[in-house]
Amino acid sequence: MPKTAETYKQTRWSLDDLFLGVDSPELQRTFESLGAKAADFEKHRDALSADISKDAFLEIVRQLEEITRLMYRLHVYAGLLFSEDTQNQEAQTLVARVQQFGAELQNRTLFFELWWKALDDTSAERLMDASGDYRYWLEEMRHFKPYTLTEPEEKIINLKNVTGFEALSTLYSSFTNRYVFKIEVNGEVKELTRGELMVFARHHDPDLRAKAYQELYRVYGEDGSILGQMYQTLVRDWHTENVNLRHFSSPLAVRNLMNDIPDEVVDTLLDVCEKNAHLFQRFFQLKARWLKTDRLRRYDIYAPVVQAEKTYSFGEAAHIVLDSFEGFEPKVSELARRVFTDGHLDSEVRKGKRSGAFCWAAVPELTPWVLLNYQGRPEDVATMAHELGHAIHSMLAADHSVFTFHSSLPLAETASTFGEMILVERLLAEEEDEAVRRDLLFRQVDESYGTIMRQAFFALFERKAHDMVKGGASVDELSEAYIQNLNHQFKDAVEVSDEFKWEWVSIPHIYHTPFYVYAYAFGQLLVLSLYQQYKEEGESFKPRYLKILESGGSEAPIQVLSEAGIEIRPPKFWQGGFNVIGDMISQLEGIPKV
Numbered sequence: 001m002p003k004t005a006e007t008y009k010q011t012r013w014s015l016d017d018l019f020l021g022v023d024s025p026e027l028q029r030t031f032e033s034l035g036a037k038a039a040d041f042e043k044h045r046d047a048l049s050a051d052i053s054k055d056a057f058l059e060i061v062r063q064l065e066e067i068t069r070l071m072y073r074l075h076v077y078a079g080l081l082f083s084e085d086t087q088n089q090e091a092q093t094l095v096a097r098v099q100q101f102g103a104e105l106q107n108r109t110l111f112f113e114l115w116w117k118a119l120d121d122t123s124a125e126r127l128m129d130a131s132g133d134y135r136y137w138l139e140e141m142r143h144f145k146p147y148t149l150t151e152p153e154e155k156i157i158n159l160k161n162v163t164g165f166e167a168l169s170t171l172y173s174s175f176t177n178r179y180v181f182k183i184e185v186n187g188e189v190k191e192l193t194r195g196e197l198m199v200f201a202r203h204h205d206p207d208l209r210a211k212a213y214q215e216l217y218r219v220y221g222e223d224g225s226i227l228g229q230m231y232q233t234l235v236r237d238w239h240t241e242n243v244n245l246r247h248f249s250s251p252l253a254v255r256n257l258m259n260d261i262p263d264e265v266v267d268t269l270l271d272v273c274e275k276n277a278h279l280f281q282r283f284f285q286l287k288a289r290w291l292k293t294d295r296l297r298r299y300d301i302y303a304p305v306v307q308a309e310k311t312y313s314f315g316e317a318a319h320i321v322l323d324s325f326e327g328f329e330p331k332v333s334e335l336a337r338r339v340f341t342d343g344h345l346d347s348e349v350r351k352g353k354r355s356g357a358f359c360w361a362a363v364p365e366l367t368p369w370v371l372l373n374y375q376g377r378p379e380d381v382a383t384m385a386h387e388l389g390h391a392i393h394s395m396l397a398a399d400h401s402v403f404t405f406h407s408s409l410p411l412a413e414t415a416s417t418f419g420e421m422i423l424v425e426r427l428l429a430e431e432e433d434e435a436v437r438r439d440l441l442f443r444q445v446d447e448s449y450g451t452i453m454r455q456a457f458f459a460l461f462e463r464k465a466h467d468m469v470k471g472g473a474s475v476d477e478l479s480e481a482y483i484q485n486l487n488h489q490f491k492d493a494v495e496v497s498d499e500f501k502w503e504w505v506s507i508p509h510i511y512h513t514p515f516y517v518y519a520y521a522f523g524q525l526l527v528l529s530l531y532q533q534y535k536e537e538g539e540s541f542k543p544r545y546l547k548i549l550e551s552g553g554s555e556a557p558i559q560v561l562s563e564a565g566i567e568i569r570p571p572k573f574w575q576g577g578f579n580v581i582g583d584m585i586s587q588l589e590g591i592p593k594v
Contacts, residue, residue: 008318010374012084014343017366018077022090027077030070031101037067038108048115050123054130061134064109069363069402071105074098076362080369082170083354084346086177095170096162103162107155114154117145136554137403143257147246157241165237172230172511175223177354181215183208194355195373202302202377206291210299217499220506227505228475235469238514251466252459255515259408260556265568266518272574273456273521279578280449281493283585287442288493296494298486301449305442306435311376314347321385324426325392325419329542335395336388342367347374347384356508357383359390359416364398364405367391378427378443382420389419397552404554409516411557413523414530415549417451421531441588448524448581453489455520461485462510462517478504525577529566532580 019027044060078098081091116124116138124142128135148154181197182189185208190196200212220227235251242254249263256263288296290305312320318340326333339345344367346353354371361368368391374380393415397405407414424444431437464485465478473481479501486496486503509516534541544564551560561568568574 006319008315008340010314010347011343011345012348013080013346013369013371015077015080015369017342017344018073018080018362022081022094027074030074034067034070034074034101034105037063037070038105041067041109042111045111048112050120052127054127057127058131058134060112061131061138064112065134065402067105067109071102072363072402075102076360076369080360080371082173083358083371085350085352086174086354087352092170092174096167099162099166099170103158106158110151110154110158113141114148114151117142117148133401133404133554136556137401140260140556143260147242147248147257149245153245157245165234168230168234168237169512172227173354173508175230176220176227176506176508177352179219180351181219183211183215193349193351193353193373195349196375199375199377201299202304202379204304206297206300206303209303210297213299214499216506217502221499221502224479224502224505225475228478231465231478231505231511232469232475234511234514235466239466239470250463252463252515255409259410259519261408261410261522261558262569265558268569268571269522269525269574270456270459270518272571272578273453274460276575276578276581277453277457277489277491279582279585280445280453281491283445283449283588284490284493286585286589290442295492298490298494298496298500301494302446304439306439310378310433310436310439312378312381313376314374317374317376317381317384320381320426321388321419321423324385324423325388327426328422329546332392335392338367338395339370339388339391344369345372346370347372349373349375357387359387359394361391361394361406363402364394364400368394378440379447381427382423382443382447385419385423386416389416392419393549394552396546396549397554399550400552400554405552407549407551407553408557409519410522410526411548411560413519414527417523417527418530418545420447421527438591441584441591445581445584445588448528448584451524452521452577452581455517457485457489458507458510459515459518459521461504462515465504465510466514525574526561526566526568528577528580529573532576 019030021027041060041063044063047056047060075098078091078094081088082095085091119127124138128138131138149157179194181192181194183192183197183200184190185200194216197212197216200208203209203212238251238254242248243251246254248254248257252266253263256266284296284301287300287303287305288294291300291303293300296303322333322336325336346369353373355373357370357372359368359370370387370391372380372384372387374384390412393407393412394405396415397407399405406412424440428437428440431440461482464481465473468478468481482504483496483498483501486500490496504510507517530545534545548560548564555563558568566573
């Protein structure tokens with residue numbers, strides 16, 4: 001069938017490439033197989049020594065990789081089943097079972113990791129030299145040597161996390177994804193999911209924008225004290241384990257080491273972001289003039305500057321995204337197409353389904369799964385490009401091992417954000433309606449704000465909140481700190497109303513993955529630099545860019561970027577991204593108002 005003749009429809013994904021169902025014999029056999037493989041692996045305990053042969057060492061690593069591969073399949077299946085319906089009790093039960101089983105399995109294989117971290121440098125180097133694609137995984141493991149506890153202590157922590165951090169994180173998802181939001185539109189009261197409600201955050205009617213945010217934080221605010229207590233408990237757990245027991249220098253340093261990004265680089269990134277808040281304040285003042293108001297309200301951040309409510313059917317969006325990828329590199333488009341043809345895309349809007357969007361790669365040999373809540377807006381098309389970019393990244397790195405095909409979080413946003421920029425360029429090139437073009441240009445800066453500044457200030461809030469919780473701060477005090485964070489971010493450019501004090505309890509990332517959010521700012525600023533190089537170099541840029549993606553997690557992020565000619569330590573690198581944004585704002589300031 002010619003590509004142009006393909007029809008794409010909104011559907012629920014198929015998980016059959018993992019397991020045929022919760023009661024499938026294959027699922028039960030996988031649990032049993034993992035138990036047997038773990039028993040075989042445990043027999044290697046006495047064989048581990050400084051003088052172990054390279055062949056014997058690699059055989060042990062390969063056995064651990066197979067155990068990890070099967071465990072990933074279980075973990076991803078349970079997580080995807082839960083995401084498609086967070087109220088599904090079978091899915092909830094399976095998630096709990098997999099988490100418990102995984103912790104026990106990890107404890108049975110833990111002796112290898114502890115031996116490897118404790119091995120002397122000379123012996124470790126001898127074995128790493130012979131380890132091929134496993135090398136960086138082995139090297140990265142040893143980075144955690146100073147923060148590793150005894151085997152009994154590590155086992156206790158693994159078991160504790162199942163009924164502690166992980167359980168509370170899952171409870172937060174179940175709790176918040178059951179919310180129903182009500183808003184009156186044209187005299188009719190609608191009951192909506194969060195994703196459906198936030199369509200109105202970009203509506204041309206300022207009253208509807210305000211109602212949407214007020215309803216969002218009314219609902220979250222009603223449970224604010226409970227959600228806040230969940231957050232306090234998660235923060236205390238993070239601090240107790242990582243700072244008190246493992247002796248990391250700070251809560252943020254934990255994530256930095258997981259990302260293999262030096263603390264000083266992250267500090268520089270956040271510092272440069274904070275210093276450039278004035279750029280977006282300038283943009284919001286410009287937007288206020290376009291909206292014919294003296295000052296934006298926080299409700300108006302994503303308001304369209306013109307009433308150009310263009311929508312795209314799901315089929316149109318799929319063709320536009322895939323064709324824009326094709327124009328950049330046919331191989332990239334073919335990989336994205338696999339997500340559709342393999343039935344690994346869930347794009348429907350349903351009650352109980354996890355809000356937002358994500359891409360989840362299970363194992364290298366399987367096409368990643370993508371979750372969308374597609375509603376036809378231009379930003380939904382951009383989200384499709386973003387999440388398919390993640391999938392492309394994983395598939396390009398599929399030649400690596402289970403341990404090394406996932407990229408680190410900061411680089412994980414490279415392909416996704418680059419894909420969005422390719423899409424927007426395509427839309428701008430083809431759009432003849434000047435109002436729609438103007439809206440697209442404003443949206444580019446809107447999205448840069450949402451991806452860079454908003455996320456950086458989330459990270460700044462997290463850093464402060466962790467200190468405050470340690471000092472015994474109440475939920476109300478955390479809410480006040482969040483309002484101060486917003487006021488510092490916006491200054492006089494944006495009016496922040498009181499209900500936004502509950503915005504922080506509505507941010508899933510700070511519950512599930514502390515300090516994840518700076519990866520968005522990292523990725524967007526990096527991509528602005530890469531995209532500038534692409535525009536300047538054309539075809540010669542593509543092999544270098546694809547090499548970054550093909551590296552997956554097989555090298556340190558700084559090494560991957562250095563090989564591509566990018567140095568991220570100096571502040572001027574990050575400032576370069578803001579200079580590109582400044583040029584975009586200047587371009588908008590030069591557009592005459594109609």
